Amino acid sequence: MSEFALPVPDHILALAKRAATEEQMPLDQLLVSLISEGLKRRTALRDLEGRAARADVAGALRRLNTAPDIAPDQEDEPTAPRS
Numbered sequence: 001m002s003e004f005a006l007p008v009p010d011h012i013l014a015l016a017k018r019a020a021t022e023e024q025m026p027l028d029q030l031l032v033s034l035i036s037e038g039l040k041r042r043t044a045l046r047d048l049e050g051r052a053a054r055a056d057v058a059g060a061l062r063r064l065n066t067a068p069d070i071a072p073d074q075e076d077e078p079t080a081p082r083s
Contacts, residue, residue, distance in 0.1 A: 016030060016031060016034075
């Protein structure tokens with residue numbers, strides 16, 4: 001595993017230390033986990049953006065326009081929101 005020195009603003013480091021204490025894990029492990037989660041989200045967002053750029057909106061709308069205009073099955077009806 002590689003090591004990397006990273007300057008971190010004091011307020012962010014304080015938040016990270018508090019989070020590590022709450023999670024009962026070492027600070028370095030928490031930071032690696034948070035970086036990993038952030039990179040996974042970034043990758044997923046880029047993938048979605050790429051898919052959206054390739055979307056055939058006109059084709060999708062054409063297909064939707066050919067769907068029959070009928071009421072949904074009873075089990076597909078929306079339910080009341082939970083409170």
